[in-house]
Amino acid sequence: MLRKIRITLATIFLLGLTFLFLDFTGTAHTWLGWMAKAQALEAVLALNVVVIIALVVVTLVFGRIYCSVICPLGILQDIFGWIGKKAKKNRYSYSKELKWLRYIVMGLFIIAIIAGIGVFFQLLAPYSAFGRIMSSIFQPLYMLGNNVLAGIAERADSYTFYSVDVWIKSLPVLIIAVVTLIALIILAWRNGRTYCNTICPVGTVLSLLARHSLLKIRFDADKCKNCSLCTKNCKASCIDFKTHTIDHSRCVVCGDCIKSCKFGALKYTSPTSHASGTSPSAPTDSSRRSFLLASALATTALAQKKLVDGGLAPIKAKQAPGRVTPLTPPGSLSASNMEKHCTGCQLCVTKCPNNVLRPSTDLTSLMQPVMSYEKGYCRPECTLCSEVCPAGAIKLIDKAEKSSIQIGHAIVTIGECISAQGRDECGNCERHCPVGAIEMVPSDPDDDLSPYVPAVNEAACIGCGACEYVCPVRPFSAIHVEGHEVHRKI
Amino acid sequence: MNNNHSKNNQAGCGLSRRSFLKVLGAGAAAAVAACAGKKSTDAAADDYKNQVEPPVGKMTYRTNPTTGDKVSLLGYGMMRLPTKEGTEDFDQDMINRQIDYALEHGVNYFDTSPVYCRGLSERCTGIALARHKDKRKDFFVATKLSNFSPDFQSAEGAKKMYHDSMSELQVDYLDYYLLHAIGGSMEEFDKRYVTNGIMDFLLAEREAGRIRNLGFSFHGRQDVFDEVLAMHDKYHWDFVQIELNWLDWNYANEINSGNVDASYLYAELQKKGIPAVIMEPLLGGRLANVPQYVVSELKQREPEKSIASWAFRYAGTPEGVLTVLSGMTYMEHLKDNLLSYCPLTPLTEEEQQLLDTKIAHQMMEEELIPCNACQYCMPCPYGIDIPAIFTHYNKMKTEGRLPSDKGSAEYRRQRREYLISLDRTIERDRQPDHCIKCGRCISEKHCPQSIRIPAEMDRISKFIEELKRDA
Numbered sequence: 001m002l003r004k005i006r007i008t009l010a011t012i013f014l015l016g017l018t019f020l021f022l023d024f025t026g027t028a029h030t031w032l033g034w035m036a037k038a039q040a041l042e043a044v045l046a047l048n049v050v051v052i053i054a055l056v057v058v059t060l061v062f063g064r065i066y067c068s069v070i071c072p073l074g075i076l077q078d079i080f081g082w083i084g085k086k087a088k089k090n091r092y093s094y095s096k097e098l099k100w101l102r103y104i105v106m107g108l109f110i111i112a113i114i115a116g117i118g119v120f121f122q123l124l125a126p127y128s129a130f131g132r133i134m135s136s137i138f139q140p141l142y143m144l145g146n147n148v149l150a151g152i153a154e155r156a157d158s159y160t161f162y163s164v165d166v167w168i169k170s171l172p173v174l175i176i177a178v179v180t181l182i183a184l185i186i187l188a189w190r191n192g193r194t195y196c197n198t199i200c201p202v203g204t205v206l207s208l209l210a211r212h213s214l215l216k217i218r219f220d221a222d223k224c225k226n227c228s229l230c231t232k233n234c235k236a237s238c239i240d241f242k243t244h245t246i247d248h249s250r251c252v253v254c255g256d257c258i259k260s261c262k263f264g265a266l267k268y269t270s271p272t273s274h275a276s277g278t279s280p281s282a283p284t285d286s287s288r289r290s291f292l293l294a295s296a297l298a299t300t301a302l303a304q305k306k307l308v309d310g311g312l313a314p315i316k317a318k319q320a321p322g323r324v325t326p327l328t329p330p331g332s333l334s335a336s337n338m339e340k341h342c343t344g345c346q347l348c349v350t351k352c353p354n355n356v357l358r359p360s361t362d363l364t365s366l367m368q369p370v371m372s373y374e375k376g377y378c379r380p381e382c383t384l385c386s387e388v389c390p391a392g393a394i395k396l397i398d399k400a401e402k403s404s405i406q407i408g409h410a411i412v413t414i415g416e417c418i419s420a421q422g423r424d425e426c427g428n429c430e431r432h433c434p435v436g437a438i439e440m441v442p443s444d445p446d447d448d449l450s451p452y453v454p455a456v457n458e459a460a461c462i463g464c465g466a467c468e469y470v471c472p473v474r475p476f477s478a479i480h481v482e483g484h485e486v487h488r489k490i
Numbered sequence: 491m492n493n494n495h496s497k498n499n500q501a502g503c504g505l506s507r508r509s510f511l512k513v514l515g516a517g518a519a520a521a522v523a524a525c526a527g528k529k530s531t532d533a534a535a536d537d538y539k540n541q542v543e544p545p546v547g548k549m550t551y552r553t554n555p556t557t558g559d560k561v562s563l564l565g566y567g568m569m570r571l572p573t574k575e576g577t578e579d580f581d582q583d584m585i586n587r588q589i590d591y592a593l594e595h596g597v598n599y600f601d602t603s604p605v606y607c608r609g610l611s612e613r614c615t616g617i618a619l620a621r622h623k624d625k626r627k628d629f630f631v632a633t634k635l636s637n638f639s640p641d642f643q644s645a646e647g648a649k650k651m652y653h654d655s656m657s658e659l660q661v662d663y664l665d666y667y668l669l670h671a672i673g674g675s676m677e678e679f680d681k682r683y684v685t686n687g688i689m690d691f692l693l694a695e696r697e698a699g700r701i702r703n704l705g706f707s708f709h710g711r712q713d714v715f716d717e718v719l720a721m722h723d724k725y726h727w728d729f730v731q732i733e734l735n736w737l738d739w740n741y742a743n744e745i746n747s748g749n750v751d752a753s754y755l756y757a758e759l760q761k762k763g764i765p766a767v768i769m770e771p772l773l774g775g776r777l778a779n780v781p782q783y784v785v786s787e788l789k790q791r792e793p794e795k796s797i798a799s800w801a802f803r804y805a806g807t808p809e810g811v812l813t814v815l816s817g818m819t820y821m822e823h824l825k826d827n828l829l830s831y832c833p834l835t836p837l838t839e840e841e842q843q844l845l846d847t848k849i850a851h852q853m854m855e856e857e858l859i860p861c862n863a864c865q866y867c868m869p870c871p872y873g874i875d876i877p878a879i880f881t882h883y884n885k886m887k888t889e890g891r892l893p894s895d896k897g898s899a900e901y902r903r904q905r906r907e908y909l910i911s912l913d914r915t916i917e918r919d920r921q922p923d924h925c926i927k928c929g930r931c932i933s934e935k936h937c938p939q940s941i942r943i944p945a946e947m948d949r950i951s952k953f954i955e956e957l958k959r960d961a
Contacts, residue, residue, distance in 0.1 A: 154914055159903075162910040310868025311578065311608045312875060315919050375918075381961040424928035431948070432923065432955075472872050472926045 002268050003255030009069040010078065017072040020388075021134035021350050022142040024164055029351065029388045036347055036390040038070055039127040040202050045113075045341045046392030056209060063213040064206050067196055067252040073126035073184070074196055074252065076133075080188035081235050090232035092192055094240045097247055102197070102204045109201040116336065119366045122344035123176070126200050127390075129184075131345030132177040132367065136359075139350050140166050165375060169349060169358035173367050192235025197250040207249035214270050217251055217258070219244040223265035230257040230266055316474040318374035326360060327371035327463065327483035329378065330405040331386035331394040334486040335365070342368040342393035348385035354378065356465070357385060368393075371407075373465035373481065378407075380434045380464065403435060406490050408463030408483040410438070410456045416478035422451040429454050429467035429479050437461040438479075454479060459490065541794060544828035549596030552812050554765055556728045557702055559630060559665070561813045563806045564831045565599035565767070566592050568611045569864065570817035580607060580614050588824055589618040593629065595828050599813045601632040601767075603670060604655055612658035620660040631659055632666035632767075634707065635692075637682050638936060645686045652695075666767075667692065667701045668731055671936060672718055673710020679718060693725065703728035707769065709938035712750045715758070722762055729812060730759055731767040733938070735777060736804045736845035737853060738770070745860045748940035753846075756808060765812035771805035772798055772816065774862025781856065781888050784849050791841075795830075798823075800837075802830040804845055807837045858884045859946055860939045867931040867943060875920040876931060876943060882915045883950055893957060905957050912954065922951035 013035060020032040029036075037043065043051035055066060067074045085091060105124070112120040122128050143166045150161040168174055187194045196203040221244045231241045234257055238250035258266045325335075329348065332338045344367030349357045354376035357369045369385070371378060380403055386394045397405065410429075412420075419426040420443060430438045437460035444450035454467070456479075463481045471477035551560040572584045589600070600619065602611045612633060619631065633655045637643050642651045656662065669683055683689045695701045705727050708715055719730070733742070734752040742749040759766050772778055778798040788800055805814045814831075818824040837845075861880035870876055886892045886908055893904035912921065925947035932943055 159907045159910050162913065310865025310877070312920065313869040313871055313873045315873040379958065381959050418926075424926065424930070426926040426928065428924070428926040431927075431951075470923055472924065 002253070003259055006065070006068050006253070006255055010075045013069055014072055014075040017130070018134060018138070021131060021347060022139050024139065024143060024146075024350065024353070026351055026353055026382075026384045029384070033388055033390075035070075036127075036345070036388065039390055040066065040071075040206070041125050042127060042343055042345070042390035042392075045343065046390060048392075055206075059206050059209040059213060061214045063216055063248060063251060063253045064203070064210045065253045066206055067193075067203055068254050071126050071130075071196075071202070073130040073200075074193070076130060077184055077188035077193060077195065078235070078254070080185050081192045084189035084192075085233075087189075090229065091190075092232055092234055092237055094231045094234070095237040097238075097250060098198050101199075102207075105199055106201045106204040113340075116339045118339050118342065118344065118368060119363065121201075122342075122367050124199060124201060125343045125345075126196075126202055128343040128345040128367070129177075129180050131347055131350075132173060132359075133181050135346035135350045136169070136174040136177040137181065140168075165355055167355075167375075170361050170367075172361050173346075173359040176367070188235075192237065193250070193252060194237075196252065197236055197238075210251070211249050213248065215268060216248050216271075217246055217253065217255075217266055217268050219246065220265045220267065223263045224261075225263055225265075227262070229260045229262070233257060233260040318469075318477065319475040320372045320374055321468075321476055321480040323372075323480070323483055325408070325483035325485055326362065326365065327408050327465075327481060328487075329357065329369060329371060329385045329394055330402050330407050330462075330487065331383070331389075331397040332407075332487070333395060335483075336485075338368055338393050339365060340393075341391045343391050344368055345390070347388050347390065348394060351384045351388050353382060353384065371465070371483075373468040373477075377465035377469040378463075403462065404490050406462050406484060406488045408481045409458045409461040410463070410467050410479050410481050412454050412456060413478045413480070414453060416473050416476070417453060418473060418478070420451055420453040420478075425452070426472060427452065427454070428470045428472060432466045432470045433461075434464060434466055435460055435462055438467060462490070541829075542825060544595055544825055544832045546595055548832035549828075550806070550831050550834040551596075552765070552809075554703070554729070554812060555763065559703075560598075561630060562596050562598045562831070563811070563813055563834055564592075564597050564802075564827055565601055565632075565813035565815040566597055567769070567815040567817035568600060568602040568615045569606045570819045571607050571611060571614055572819050578608075580610055582614060582617060584821075585614050586618045586621065588818065588821055589615075590621075591821070592818075592824060592828075593622060595832065597828075598629040599632065599666075599815075600629065601666075601815050602659070603634040603636045604651055604658070605636040605638070605670075612655055616659040616661070623660075626661070630665035631661055632668065633659060633664060634668040634670035635683075635688070636670040638671075643682055643686060645688060645691070648682075648686060648688045649691065652692075656700075663700045663702065666703045666705065666729065667695075668704075669706035671709050671938065672706045673708050673714050674936070675711070676714055676717055679714065689725065705729040705731060705764075705767070707731035707767075708755065709733065709749070710940070711748060712754070715750060715755065719758060719762065719764075722764065727764055729765045729767055730755075731769055731815075732756065732759070733770040734766070734768045734805055734808075734811075735771050735773055735801055736842075737773060737777060737850050739846035739850070741850055741854055744854065746940045756810065760810050766808075766810055767812050768805045768814040770862055771814050772801045773860075774864060776858070776860075776862065776884065777801040779885070779888060780849075780853065781890070784853070787844075787849065796826050798826055799830040800845060802827055803834065803837050804842065806831060806834050807842065856887060858887055859941060861941060862939060864938060867935045867937055870925075871930055872924060872926055872928065873920050874922070874925045874947070875916050876947070878916050878920075879922055879947070879950060880941075882912060886911070896960070905960065909954070909957060922947045922954060925951065 016032045016035045020028050020036060037048065038051055040055050043055070059066060109121050109124060143164050146161055147163045147166065150163040153159065153161040184195065224241070224244060226241055228241050231239045235254065236250045236252055238247040239257055253268070255268065258268065328335055328338045344359070346359060348369050349359060356371045356373060356376055356378050358372065359367045360370040381399060383397055383399060383402055386397045414420045418424045419440065427440045430440045437457045439455050440452040441455045442448050442450045443453045463483070465481050467479045468477045468481055471479050550563040552563060553560055566589065572581045573579060574581045600615055602615045604612055607614070619629065622629065635648060635651060637648050637651055641647050656664065672679055692701060692704055696704050706718065708730060732752060732755045734756060738752040740751055740753060742751045756766055778801065780797060785797060788797055802814060805811065816823065816827050818827060859880045861877055861884065863877040863881055865877060867876050891904055891907060893901050893908055895901060925944060927944040927948060929944050931937065937943060
């Protein structure tokens with residue numbers, strides 16, 4: 001029974017969180033956003049008191065079920081472990097708790113959070129690791145699949161699916177995600193929950209509570225025949241059948257041991273109660289299919305080149321200017337707020353409909369979202385990233401608020417501007433500025449016929465990047481946005 | 491636009507297939523007697539074939555009063571040549587095949603220009619026609635002095651363009667030679683043809699027989715038309731090429747104040763006895779892609795004829811028309827047009843009025859952007875896909891899918907479909923928001939429809955922006 005409930009809940013959470021990361025239409029978070037907000041570390045960083053209290057209570061009552069049903073990385077490892085067990089039955093063994101390692105890692109982790117060393121804790125944080133795997137490996141596959149459907153839909157004159165840009169937003173993050181995934185597959189395949197019980201700082205913190213939880217898996221030494229099957233099936237390596245002890249700091253309450261015991265010697269009970277009914281009914285394998293589906297859909301996108309008799313002038317793709325101060329999205333308050341709160345889960349990156357957000361490749365803010373405007377700009381009607389962020393790194397803002405938050409300001413490079421150089425009349429930046437911060441003015445104040453140059457009112461500019469995006473100068477726009485370390489309300 | 495044309499053809503075929511089946515069914519039911527069934531089946535199959543396969547030897551011809559040329563009423567416009575699928579390379583095999591087919595069915599007039607199809611039209615036409623060199627006398631080659639660029643406005647430059655045309659077309663004389671796109675201003679006319687002495691050169695070439703007919707093509711202002719036409723006494727224009735179709739007959743000026751109604755142009759030519767060559771009979775396909783109520787009205791009268799056929803019959807009906815040019819990209823276009831002219835069944839006066847007065851008036855209320863996708867404005871130096879943007883806009887408008895009424899139930903769906911179809915049709919970087927309004931499309935290039943392209947781009951860009959904001 002325990003196992004069945006665990007598998008059902010875990011399936012729901014894994015599918016929900018996976019879809020939350022795969023979805024690029026900005027609709028899934030309305031229904032599934034709470035699953036991200038229920039993540040422990042993110043709730044702590046966001047000072048989400050309700051979630052924190054709920055998780056503490058749940059753990060004090062039920063043990064570390066968080067690790068089995070809410071944490072997507074934990075569930076993911078269970079899938080790899082399950083495959084590993086198919087390959088070789090009864091493959092686990094008991095091992096002693098590596099307390100020194102757990103506490104050192106947790107200590108370093110806490111220090112890293114306080115000191116704002118983002119890279120370190122983002123690498124170790126479980127939900128971020130899951131987010132990176134989903135956003136850099138599986139979302140692109142999902143999108144390619146979508147694009148195939150969009151190609152078919154187009155032929156059928158249907159608007160159910162539309163094509164989206166698939167691009168590598170950050171190579172370092174992709175590499176980190178691939179390495180993380182491979183490491184997890186190997187670890188989980190061979191030894192189950194090694195990562196959760198040695199490295200994962202969330203696991204360590206929860207284990208402090210779980211040692212004292214009300215409900216626990218308990219041994220009935222009288223019934224035990226020392227067959228060792230429970231130990232051999234414990235992915236947490238926490239059952240010592242010889243001494244009839246269970247290390248509850250590592251037990252994630254999966255219930256596999258209960259199922260493996262043929263003599264009913266293991267029960268999930270409170271200290272007072274005596275064993276009630278057990279139901280060793282055959283487990284059903286309902287969950288597993290989940291996310292590998294996406295890879296099946298991976299095929300090349302349909303190339304759609306328009307044929308035009310007059311010919312099209314070639315266009316150079318835009319390139320990101322080297323921004324001295326990186327741009328962080330409206331709602332993130334400041335670069336330091338971002339560094340302190342962001343766990344690098346990439347959820348905002350997967351949601352950005354304008355191809356603006358991507359993970360930073362800068363070492364100090366590695367994997368945290370930064371903005372750039374080659375493929376689009378931060379459009380005024382969109383506040384998706386602020387809606388989905390579970391860690392309080394991007395605070396919730398509304399549309400009206402957004403247009404008054406200054407995240408940076410535009411700078412004109414006169415030598416490149418085609419209007420200023422008198423090559424062509426332009427003024428596209430002026431026409432597209434959503435806050436009217438740009439005005440085309442004659443370069444010679446005494447000559448109204450002199451070439452016009454864009455004049456940016458820095459006080460009114462919000463740094464949305466519309467000007468940079470529509471600037472005809474390629475590959476480097478003649479007007480670009482520099483970020484502000486601290487955002488301002490104007 | 492071409493797709494729409496062929497779609498309409500398909501619609502036409504579908505209808506005829508259905509009626510064919512009806513005939514078949516009726517035939518079978520009636521044929522209780524032996525062998526009657528077989529006979530009617532054969533007849534029906536023939537009927538069916540006749541509806542898509544134009545007959546040989548039935549082409550309607552018009553006579554050129556000056557040279558006595560018997561010119562086919564359908565002329566082949568080489569402005570919209572087929573390309574190989576997925577590329578921008580022109581499909582010479584297809585061009586050859588279509589020209590062969592056209593010749594076989596009596597088409598003998600081929601119209602090109604040094605600037606068409608990224609400058610490759612003359613070469614492609616020349617290659618196709620050179621295969622019929624032995625019958626050079628049987629077909630007529632028309633090309634133009636398209637000296638829009640200042641480089642070709644000097645005497646040497648213009649002569650080079652003229653001689654290059656002959657070598658590209660692989661001919662030693664030109665049957666019809668046109669001063670290309672007269673109508674902007676008299677200063678421009680003088681600069682291109684008079685002050686550089688080219689007009690005298692061309693007259694001498696006509697005298698020498700290397701130009702058999704000299705004329706001009708016209709898009710633009712009425713005063714320029716009047717003045718250039720008045721030069722008939724001096725130059726003797728053998729023919730004039732004008733835009734004529736059932737929308738431009740009465741409404742060209744209303745669509746665009748810089749244009750002249752076809753009814754006026756044609757009447758003026760008639761007064762002087764100058765034959766008219768017709769261009770844009772289908773308005774770049776727009777008259778084949780009309781609102782559903784027009785489709786219903788026309789199909790009720792001629793259920794088995796395509797919508798495009800009405801436009802061709804309309805353009806070919808006036809007796810003063812020498813030939814009607816059509817840029818037939820696909821074999822289906824060619825066949826459908828041949829069916830309209832092999833032979834021509836002229837429209838009755840009532841039918842003409844239905845089109846150029848009643849339906850044209852209704853269409854005018856639709857306020858489309860009068861773009862024919864002729865590509866004269868292209869390539870935009872900043873990479874904007876101008877014709878595709880206008881075509882997309884017009885398509886959504888004629889199909890009644892332009893999101894306009896925010897309160898309506900349709901609005902959300904229409905908004906989504908507009909934005910998705912825009913991205914499907916045009917790359918992001920080539921969409922209207924990237925138009926910088928430099929105006930080169932109308933200053934350096936030339937829009938025969940005098941569309942204020944930058945202003946229209948700005949308008950559509952703002953429209954799209956509004957849709958996007960309304961998330």
